[in-house]
Every structure is written in C-alpha cells, then in structure tokens.
Amino acid sequence: MQMLGKHLLSAGDLDRAQALMILDTTAELATVTERSVKKLPTLRGRTVVNLFFEDSTRTRLSFELAAKRLSADVITFSAKGSSVSKxxxxxxxxxxxxAMGADAVIVRHGASGAPYRLATAGWIDGSVINxxxxxxxxxTQALLDAYTLRSHICGGQGDLQGVHVVIVGDVxxxxxxxxxxxxLHTLGAEVTLVAPxxxxxxxxxxxxxxxxxHLDDALMQADAVMMLRVQAERMAGSYFPSTLEYSRLYGLDAPRLELLKDRAIVMHPGPMNRGLEISADVADSSRAVIVEQVANGVNVRMACLYLLLGGAGSQAGGD
Amino acid sequence: MGAIVLRGGAPYGLDPHDIVIDDGVITAMMPSNQAGSNALDGEGVELELDASGCTVIPGLVDLHTHLREPGREDAETIATGSQAAAMGGFTCVHAMANTSPVADTAGVVEQVWRRGVEAGIVDVRPVGAVTVGLKGEQLAELGAMAASAASVRVFSDDGLCVHDPLLMRRALEYVKTFDGVVAQHAQDPRLTEAAQMNEGALSARLGLAGWPAVAEEAIIARDVLLAEHVGSRLHVCHVSTAGSVEVIRWAKARGIPVTAEVTPHHLLLTEELVESFDPIYKVNPPLRRAKDVHALREAVVEGTIDIIATDHAPHPREDKDCEWAAAAMGMVGLETALGITVEVFIESGLLTWRDIADRMSTIPARIGQVPDQGMPIAPGSAANITVWDPSAQGPLEVDALVGKSGNSPYLGQRMPGTIRHVLFRGRPTVVDGALA
Incomplete structure (x- = not known):
C-alpha cells in the first residue's frame, strides 16, 4: 500500500500509475460519501493534524471532513500570519x-517550500501533505480537478489523454x-495557460x-476552462492596468461562454471574484462544475490520507 | 621575540624554501636542504614551523566580510570573526558597514577598528557606509571616516544598493578627496522586491519570487558609466551573472577604472540547490545557473573579475532553521574560501598559486589600500604569510568553523586541504591547523 511514498508534496512527484491509483481510490471512496453513514473505520486511532498558517476555510474543512470520515483523530492548528509574526x-x-504523536501533518503555509522543510528537516516523523x-x-487541488475532469469528460475512467484544459489568470x-x-500533463491532458x-x-x-x-482563441479548443482567482491587489503591482481591463480581456462572461464546445465545462478552485475573472451568470451556469469540485475535494483528500497512511495496514504511525 | 623559521614550504607552490621572519618582516629566504640553510639553526631562532609539503602565499585579504559587531553579536563578533579569518588563512578583513548601529560615522568605524586591534590576529579594516543609516538618502560623513584612526578607504552600503543615481555619482566624486573607492552592492531594489532566488525556469517551478540578473547588470552598467563620467574608481561587490561579466569586460576595455569581486560560492554552487528549499543555500545575490558559474570562472582567469572575496555572512541557527522565505540571506565563508578556490582553480589547472595570491591578497590589499598586506613572499616584506597544506584533505567538519555561526553550505563536503600555519605581522596566529 506504500505505492505513494511517505509524503505528498508536489503533483510532480506522482507518476501516471500513482495518480490513477488516487483517482480510482477516490471513486471507490465516493460511494461511502453517498451512504447515510458516511464513515469508514480505516484510520481509527491515527492522528491527523491540520496545520494552517494561512486562512483557508474550504481546504481546511475539506481535509478535516476527509480525515473524520476515515475515523482519524483530527486536530486543527490555525496559526494565522507568518511564523515570524506569531x-x-x-x-x-x-x-x-x-510530541503529540501526529501521524500526518496537512500543512498550508504562505511560504513556498514550507512543507518540504517539514518533511525533510528531521523535525517530524509523520507524513506531510501539502x-x-x-x-x-x-x-490535492490538482487531484480533485483531475478527478472532476475525468468524471465529466472521460466517463470517470482512465487517464485524461487528449483532453484540452485551458487555465486562465494569475499563473x-x-x-x-x-x-x-x-x-494534467502526467495524465495525458493538453494544457494551455492564458494570461497577460x-x-x-x-x-x-x-x-x-x-x-x-488571447483567451478567445484558446477557448474554442477547450474541453474545460479553469479560471484562476485574480486578486485585485495585483493591480498595485502593475500586473495589469485596471480590473476592468483585466476583466474585459481575460474574464469569462456569457458571450465568451458561447465560444466553448458544447460539452466543455467551467471550473474554478475558489474562492471566486464574481465580476472579475468570472461573471455571475457563468459561475451559476449549467456548465460550471465549481460546487462539484468542492465535493470531489473531500473524496480526493480521503483517498490521499487513506493511501499515505497505509489505511489497509494497522502499523503504528511514522513509517 | 626571536626569529621564526618556516621550514620547507614552497612559496607560490614552486621550490621549497626556508623562510626567516624577524621582527615582523621576512629577513631571509633560501632553498631548503642546501648548504647554508643550516645557518638558520643558529641562536636567536625562537620557533621553527614545519611547512614541508605545503604551499606558502601572502596572507589573504578579504574585501568583503560581515563581522556583525556592533549589534548582532549573537551571530559573530569582531573577535570570533577574526579567529575565523585567521583559520581561513586571512591576515586582513574588511568589516562591512551594515551593523547596528551602522558604521556611518567616525565613532563607529573607530570602535570597530579598535576592537579589531584588541583581537589582534588580523587587520580589521572597517568599511564605511556610503549613506547615513544605509538609507540611500544622504551621504554619510565619508571624509570624517577617512580621517579617523580607522583610515577608511572603502565605502559601501552593502546589503543595500546605492540606488539613487545622483547620490551614487556624488559618492564616487567625493571619495576622490582621499582616493577612496565606492563598493557597490548592485541590486535594483524595485526589480528585486521580495526576491528569493535567481529568476528563471527554476524559480517559476518552485514558486519563489525571482531575482533577475538584469537587476544586477543594469546597476553595474549605470555605475561604470557614472565612474567614467566623473573619473572615479568603482568596485563592484559579489558579481553573480554572466551578463555582469560582459558589462565589466566592456567597461575595462574602455579604460574605466572598475574592479570587481566574486564570492567562492558563486564560483561553485548553482541554483539547483534551492530545490531542497533548505535555506542554507539562500544568499544574496542568489546562486545562479551553471552558465553564470562558468562565465565567472572565466572572468577570474582573464582578470575581468579582479578578486575573490568571501561575503562571509554569519547567521544564528534560528535564522536558517525555518522556511525559505523567512530565512536570512548569506553563508559563512572565511574558513572555506581558500579551499573552494583551490578546488575551482588550482585542481583544475586554471590558475597558478601566484595568480591566487594576486586575486586573494595582493589586489584586494591594493583596492583597500591596506599597508603591509598583500606583499610578496620575499625578503623585506611584512611577514603576513599563509601556509596551505594540500595533504590534509577531507570532509568539512562543523568544528572547523571557528566563527560563531555554522551556516556553511559545504559541511560534509570534501575540502582539498587546510590551512597549516598563518603568520600575522610576523606573529603566528595559526599553528598546525589550530589557533595559536
């Protein structure tokens, strides 16, 4: 069951077989979520720590719920702001x-690479999930996106060979x-990034x-378009002249939605800036699978915890 | 004190000689094992130092050292930094001005200088700040620092760039009064806001804010033109990119009086090390690409880059034992500078020992205008002497770092030898690889 290695730090660490194993496990676990008692005993007695140095309600709740559904003991440690200011x-x-005996630490941090430090500096023994x-x-966001793409475009099976995904915004x-x-590349999809x-x-x-x-050109090829959140603060850094201009050139609105192929879907990792990168009517349209992404997030994170913590075995944590 | 005989070492790696040192000066030199050398055994010889199998060069002079005192004595002090310097074969270091308080007045530079004299094992030459508080707004009292007991000749806001072009021009002009030199930390501040590593494919992948080469190159280009315009000397600190080398090469070809330095780490390490997210590799300017390393080596060989300087930057453990973005920038370098230089230039055959002596002693002493330093191994020279032992190879141990901080990227890596002895103004400061 240790096919995944100990930590999940980068999507680039997963090969095709490992990525597919996570997606397939997600599909199996999704059936649990559909039951009235949404709980498995797999991680009973294991301790999972949510270590969040940045605000992120949805990711934190998603991991919390995933761990709880696997019967792990879950602690959430919210350390707002940087470690230095704290x-x-x-x-x-x-x-x-x-010292508290964490079997897995799920870390959100404002500094690039912080989970690597946790995993490699010798401070802790448990698994680290970025x-x-x-x-x-x-x-895990990429995994839930891949899972969502697979279920909509590939019939919920196999990889994403030939699927064309357009990612738009503040790359x-x-x-x-x-x-x-x-x-997505590992799974065979073609990716186009669109941004100024x-x-x-x-x-x-x-x-x-x-x-x-150029967004319009790219949209016509897309099987899925993923809109990234654009923070209005970026304007102060002169990344674009105004939010209006950004929205005009790179925002997804109803007229642009018409450029998409018939079955193409619209994704967003959230939280959305309605009216900036995505218009309200697009966000609420039948093409948008944004709410479904959130639901898939819980199942994908269950699969990751299950596979990383060696859910099938019963060994004490740490290896 | 009587005479010292340094026996059997090879000056500049050539033929073994016995060297007699008396009253702080080299008084005699003769080939080892020849008739007459026994004459040195006579009375009045107080100490014999065995240098057989070793290379003898002038004591090293570092133009770029952070001794952290006053203000950050938890990282280094003038005394511990002097010890690290001696153990690395240095007989003179230039203490950078970014202390707390900043070395921007005669009072602070004199204090630093006095503490160096008290420590007494290397010449500690304070570098004066160019601007008050390193703020880049107003010239510090450069004349007062030059006239002080510390006789400051090198001025730098190192750590920060003198970004305002007018202020840089004024500084370049003003130091002509006492033949000083402005040593520029070339980094455009706007282009490097929150910068964490070299900007390129790797920074894109790692999601670390980029420090673009152009932020260094543009400042150097501006400064060499300013130096030409006002007819002043310019020194460029820690050159790190191939583009900077080209700019400096162009400037020298034009006859502009510019000198430049490179650090040992920029001659050896590349940005791929950042992939570990281990802040031991976080340094400013950042580690660059292999292409840059090659260009820098070539520049040292051809003399476009004049000297090797350590940018010894000690930091306490907690400032490196953290996530990348929160970590301090810099690495210690005094104890390892010669070893890395030998690895890069001697073992590869790119340079001779005489070239190394030029680039790590003679030329930095000239740029810093330090009396009695950087003199040749020859009778009549002040006896600042470093003895390198190429047989003592092995992995770098943390114990070999005698300064207060251990933030070296080379721990556990092979060093191509060690310092066996050092004489500072005729007095042994390192004997048999240990502080005397």
Missing part, C-alpha cells in the same frame, strides 16, 4: 506536533496552476504546456 517558529510548531504552499503547489502567483500543469504576459512566470517555456495571451 513568535513561534515553524520548527517549534513542528516539534510540538511531533495543502498549498505560497505560490508553489497545491497537489505567476498560482499554486493551483503549477500543480495542475504537472498533474505579466502574470506568466519567466521560464514558463520549460513547463509541459503551451501559453497564449
């Missing part, structure tokens, strides 16, 4: 959790985009995807 270092927090680190990665600051590019050049990272040529500055 006065307790990441290391001391980690040592505290280790729940979003800075502008680096968010692998530069987006951990969702980074993880998705890596995972200011929001595309320098060096993107080395990524396994194509890049376009």
């Amino acid at each position: 006065g307790e270092s990441l290391k001391d927090t980690a040592l505290t959790l280790e 729940a979003g680190d800075g502008t680096h990665e968010h692998p 530069l600051h987006s951990r969702v985009a980074r993880s998705n590019v890596l995972l 050049p200011t929001l595309i990272p320098l060096g993107v040529e080395s990524w396994p995807c194509s890049v376009s500055y």
Whole structure:
C-alpha cells in the first residue's frame, strides 16, 4: 500500500500509475460519501493534524471532513500570519506536533517550500501533505480537478489523454496552476495557460504546456476552462492596468461562454471574484462544475490520507 | 621575540624554501636542504614551523566580510570573526558597514577598528557606509571616516544598493578627496522586491519570487558609466551573472577604472540547490545557473573579475532553521574560501598559486589600500604569510568553523586541504591547523 511514498508534496512527484491509483481510490471512496453513514473505520486511532498558517476555510474543512470520515483523530492548528509574526517558529510548531504523536501533518503555509522543510528537516516523523504552499503547489487541488475532469469528460475512467484544459489568470502567483500543469500533463491532458504576459512566470517555456495571451482563441479548443482567482491587489503591482481591463480581456462572461464546445465545462478552485475573472451568470451556469469540485475535494483528500497512511495496514504511525 | 623559521614550504607552490621572519618582516629566504640553510639553526631562532609539503602565499585579504559587531553579536563578533579569518588563512578583513548601529560615522568605524586591534590576529579594516543609516538618502560623513584612526578607504552600503543615481555619482566624486573607492552592492531594489532566488525556469517551478540578473547588470552598467563620467574608481561587490561579466569586460576595455569581486560560492554552487528549499543555500545575490558559474570562472582567469572575496555572512541557527522565505540571506565563508578556490582553480589547472595570491591578497590589499598586506613572499616584506597544506584533505567538519555561526553550505563536503600555519605581522596566529 506504500505505492505513494511517505509524503505528498508536489503533483510532480506522482507518476501516471500513482495518480490513477488516487483517482480510482477516490471513486471507490465516493460511494461511502453517498451512504447515510458516511464513515469508514480505516484510520481509527491515527492522528491527523491540520496545520494552517494561512486562512483557508474550504481546504481546511475539506481535509478535516476527509480525515473524520476515515475515523482519524483530527486536530486543527490555525496559526494565522507568518511564523515570524506569531513568535513561534515553524520548527517549534513542528516539534510540538511531533510530541503529540501526529501521524500526518496537512500543512498550508504562505511560504513556498514550507512543507518540504517539514518533511525533510528531521523535525517530524509523520507524513506531510501539502495543502498549498505560497505560490508553489497545491497537489490535492490538482487531484480533485483531475478527478472532476475525468468524471465529466472521460466517463470517470482512465487517464485524461487528449483532453484540452485551458487555465486562465494569475499563473505567476498560482499554486493551483503549477500543480495542475504537472498533474494534467502526467495524465495525458493538453494544457494551455492564458494570461497577460505579466502574470506568466519567466521560464514558463520549460513547463509541459503551451501559453497564449488571447483567451478567445484558446477557448474554442477547450474541453474545460479553469479560471484562476485574480486578486485585485495585483493591480498595485502593475500586473495589469485596471480590473476592468483585466476583466474585459481575460474574464469569462456569457458571450465568451458561447465560444466553448458544447460539452466543455467551467471550473474554478475558489474562492471566486464574481465580476472579475468570472461573471455571475457563468459561475451559476449549467456548465460550471465549481460546487462539484468542492465535493470531489473531500473524496480526493480521503483517498490521499487513506493511501499515505497505509489505511489497509494497522502499523503504528511514522513509517 | 626571536626569529621564526618556516621550514620547507614552497612559496607560490614552486621550490621549497626556508623562510626567516624577524621582527615582523621576512629577513631571509633560501632553498631548503642546501648548504647554508643550516645557518638558520643558529641562536636567536625562537620557533621553527614545519611547512614541508605545503604551499606558502601572502596572507589573504578579504574585501568583503560581515563581522556583525556592533549589534548582532549573537551571530559573530569582531573577535570570533577574526579567529575565523585567521583559520581561513586571512591576515586582513574588511568589516562591512551594515551593523547596528551602522558604521556611518567616525565613532563607529573607530570602535570597530579598535576592537579589531584588541583581537589582534588580523587587520580589521572597517568599511564605511556610503549613506547615513544605509538609507540611500544622504551621504554619510565619508571624509570624517577617512580621517579617523580607522583610515577608511572603502565605502559601501552593502546589503543595500546605492540606488539613487545622483547620490551614487556624488559618492564616487567625493571619495576622490582621499582616493577612496565606492563598493557597490548592485541590486535594483524595485526589480528585486521580495526576491528569493535567481529568476528563471527554476524559480517559476518552485514558486519563489525571482531575482533577475538584469537587476544586477543594469546597476553595474549605470555605475561604470557614472565612474567614467566623473573619473572615479568603482568596485563592484559579489558579481553573480554572466551578463555582469560582459558589462565589466566592456567597461575595462574602455579604460574605466572598475574592479570587481566574486564570492567562492558563486564560483561553485548553482541554483539547483534551492530545490531542497533548505535555506542554507539562500544568499544574496542568489546562486545562479551553471552558465553564470562558468562565465565567472572565466572572468577570474582573464582578470575581468579582479578578486575573490568571501561575503562571509554569519547567521544564528534560528535564522536558517525555518522556511525559505523567512530565512536570512548569506553563508559563512572565511574558513572555506581558500579551499573552494583551490578546488575551482588550482585542481583544475586554471590558475597558478601566484595568480591566487594576486586575486586573494595582493589586489584586494591594493583596492583597500591596506599597508603591509598583500606583499610578496620575499625578503623585506611584512611577514603576513599563509601556509596551505594540500595533504590534509577531507570532509568539512562543523568544528572547523571557528566563527560563531555554522551556516556553511559545504559541511560534509570534501575540502582539498587546510590551512597549516598563518603568520600575522610576523606573529603566528595559526599553528598546525589550530589557533595559536
């Protein structure tokens, strides 16, 4: 059952077989979610810590629910702001959790790479799951997106061979985009990133995807379009001249929705800025699978915990 | 104190010689094992140091050292930094001005200088800040610092760039009064806001804010043109990119009086190390690409980059034992500088020991205008001498770092030898690999 390795830090660490195993396990666990008693005894007696250094209601709740459905003991540790401003270092927090006997630590942190430090610095023994680190990665988001794509476009089976996904928005600051590019490529999908050049990272040529500055052209090819959240603060950094101009050039609205193929879906990792990157009518349209993404998130995270913590075995935590 | 005989070491790696040091000066040198060398055994010889199998070069001079005192004595002090310097083969270091308080007045630089004299094992030459409080707004009292007991000749806001072009111009002009030099930390602040690592494909993947090469190159280009315009000397700190090398090469070809330094870590390490997210590799300017490393090596060989300087930057453990973004920038380098240089240039045959002596002693002493430093291994020279033992190879142990901080990226890595002895103004400061 240790086919996954100990930690889940980057979507790029998953090969095709591992990614498919997670998606297939998700599908199996989804049947539990449909039962009236939504609970499995798999992780009984195991301790899962939600360590959130950044506000994130939906991801935190999603992991909490996933762990609870697997009967794990769940602690949530919300340390708002940076470790520095809080006065307790990441290391001391980690040592505290280790002393409490955490089998898995799910970490959300504003600093890129913080989960790597937790996993490799020797502070803790348990598994580390990256729940979003800075502008680096968010692998479980990519997994739930892949699961959502597979169920809508590929009949819920196999990989994403030939599926064309267009990801639109602030790629530069987006951990969702980074993880998705890596995972969707591994699963055989074609990815096109669309953004103004200011929001595309320098060096993107080395990524396994194509890049376009023109949303309308890209939309016509898409089986799915994933809109990224654009923070209005980016305007102050001169990434774009105004939110209005951004919205005009890169926002998904009703007229643009018409450019999509008949069965193409609209995704968003949330939280949405309605009226900025996505118009309200698109967000609420029948093509939008945004609420379904949230539901899939719980099942994907159950699968990750199940596979990482060796749910089938009963060994004590730590290995 | 009587005479010291340093026996059997090879000056500049050439033929073994016995070297006699008396009253702080090299008084005689003769080939080892030749008739007459026994004459050195006579009375008045107080100490014999065995240097057989070793290379003898002038004591090293570092133009770029952070000693952290005053203000961050938890990271390093002038005394512990002096010890680290001696153990690394240095007989002179330049203490950077970004202390707390900043070394921007005659009072602070004199205090630093006095503490160096008290420690007494290397020359500690304070660098004066260019602007008050390193704020980049108003010139510090450069003349007062130059006239002080510390005789400051090198001025730098290192850690920060003198970004305002007019202020930089004024500083370059003003230091001509006392033939000083402005050492620029070339980093455009706007282009590097919140920067964490070299900008490129790797920073894109790791989601770390990029520090683009152009932020260094643009400032160097501006500054060499300013130096040409006002006819002043410019020194460029820690050059890190291939593009900067090209700009400096162009400037030198034009006859602009610019000198430049590179750190050992920029000559050896590349940005791929950042993939570990281990902040031991976090440094400013950041580690760059292999292409840059090659260009920097070539620049040292051809002399476009004049000197190697450590940018020794000690930090307490807690400042590295954390997530990347929260970590302090910098690595210690005094104890390992010569080892890395030997690995890069001697073992590869790119440079001779005489070239190394030029780049780590003679030329930095000239840029810093330090009396009695960087003199050749020859009778009449002040006896600042470093003895390198190439047989003592092995992995770098944390015990070998005698400064207060252990933030070295080389722990556990092979070093191509160690320092066996160091003489500072004729007095042994390191004997048989230990502080005297």
